Amino acid sequence: MSPKPILSAFRQALSEAWAGGAGALLPLGFFAGAAVLVPLGIGTEPGMLRAVGPGILWVSLALSSLVTLERIFQSDVEDGTLDLWLQAGAPVSAIAAAKTFAHWLTAGLPLALMSPVLALMFQAEAGLSLLTGALIYGLGGLAFFFWGGVGAALSATVRRGGLLIALIALPLYVPTAIFGSMAMRGAAFGDTAPLLLAASTLFALAAAPFAMAAALRLAAD
Amino acid sequence: MGMLSAFANPHRFLALSNWLAPLFYGVGAAMIAWGLWQGLWVVPKDDYQGGDIMRVMFIHVPAAWLAMASYSGMAAASFIWFIWRHELADIAAKAIAPLGAVWTALCLATGSIWGKPTWGTWWQWDDARMMSVLFLFFLFLGYMALRAAMDSRQKAARAGAILAMVGALNVPLIKFSVDMFTSLHQDASVITVDGPKMAAVYLWPLMMNGLGHMLLFGGLVMTLMRAEIWTRRAARQRARLLAGA
């Protein structure tokens, strides 16, 4: 086995994301848009915004991942690229992982990097905690994208599969959402919450690619 | 082993379930009837558990058992199908899903009814079991929606099996994380139906209700499986006729 097909899949996914119009701007816009709707809905009292801010960002992150995931395997099915990747001579799970990771780099990591700005708008104190927050959102987002990727691979042949992805992925997002928001609240749990978040993300990285591979073989069948 | 191989063969399954399913219905209904009569009218109410409302336990607890058991059963059937491609295992998984969803919903509804006078709210976010069962409900819904979206029964079987196994892999983690989540706020009054508080008078009616629900569930699974087997046979017949024409 050579790693070349895996690297090529990674490169193709990156270039496809950048070529798809606005690249990372679109998910960023969605993420910010979803988050700033909240104060309009629940009011602008600073204490309340500070309390709900991290949770709102988690929900927006989860929604953004679901919205962008719909096409990652579906377009491969439609243009025939999936057939080629399945015959590329590398484990399909590795190809799926490479594609999902590339997708996270273009549509997930930028959101994490932008989270300090949104956190400030939600009245968070400026400080180092904003950066640890970005790290936590990045880590949690990675798990979101991998479990969401399973949903995306399973519904790759389904027209308008977006809703189906959301329904499939929602229960799988639970541990990440819980550990993630616990990690954001920090003090109550000390070091355990970030460690649990990291562990559940590692679990997603280890398990999800195999499910994606089985689902992609099915999508091509 | 004899039992298992009987279930692996559609003909033998049809012959067996032909009398086993009605038997399950009959015995199950009798047990539930006795259990409910005991539970709702005979046993004394427990004021510590909220008075008469605790009697909903005789439906709620069996429903909770079946919610958990049915997902395990569906995942096990999916696994068997994935490894050995026994068509009957897929038929079983497909049959369990809607029933599991119904019992899970029953568990949530009765839990909520019990919760209103006890917690003072229809929905207690801090109750780990309610939350876990809710996510189980979503897992069932996703499973059914995915199968329905596939364009042939073979694809539905494969997609369903993958998702059921992914779900089963995640259930312990979901449970653990929800337990962590709810332990953040321990002020909620938690009802314990199991453990030392359970008085002996309640045990028998509860056991009978539990067994009754299991038998009823088993009978319904068999009936749905029989319907699916006949549906597939009919489709095969139709395809054969069309090919001959």
Add this chain to the structure above:
Amino acid sequence: MLSATNLGILRGERVLFEGVSLSVAPGEAVILRGANGAGKTTLLRILAGLTRPEAGNVTREATHHWIGHREGLKPHETPRTHLKLWGQAWGAEADIDAVLREMGLSRPADVAGRYLSAGQKRRTALARLMLDNRAIWLLDEPFTALDTEGRDQLLAMVARHRQSGGAVIAAVHGDAGFAASREMGL
């Protein structure tokens, strides 16, 4: 080189085909025939290992190229970046410029897939055959959308491939343009 025995496949409850066996030896070309919906594409996909048959098995003793009726070209890829990508993925060291020239793709070499004509996309897909030397070619309706010149080009490629000991299995409608070792009806 490639042999399949007793293949059978269901679509829903419909038997698409069953008891299909075929094999190719070096230098041979097998043409699959059949009406629309007879299962030519499905058979080719089974031979490529993309679709799992309900019955039978396939043995491939050499690597293969796959040209399906979907080109495998992304809307943002140009013929040049496409060939470069797959050349790298396969570890092939073909001269991309030469391949583009030979396929008559020099002019649109840097035009994104979404602006290419159907024939140009098809040529790009066929150009993958020249990236890497593989003994078995599985071609699904390879002449679709090609003009006369493209068709002659593909025929020449097939002839060269067979001379050098390669094998071809193709689903073709109408006149294939090359002498088949065998035709198989579905």
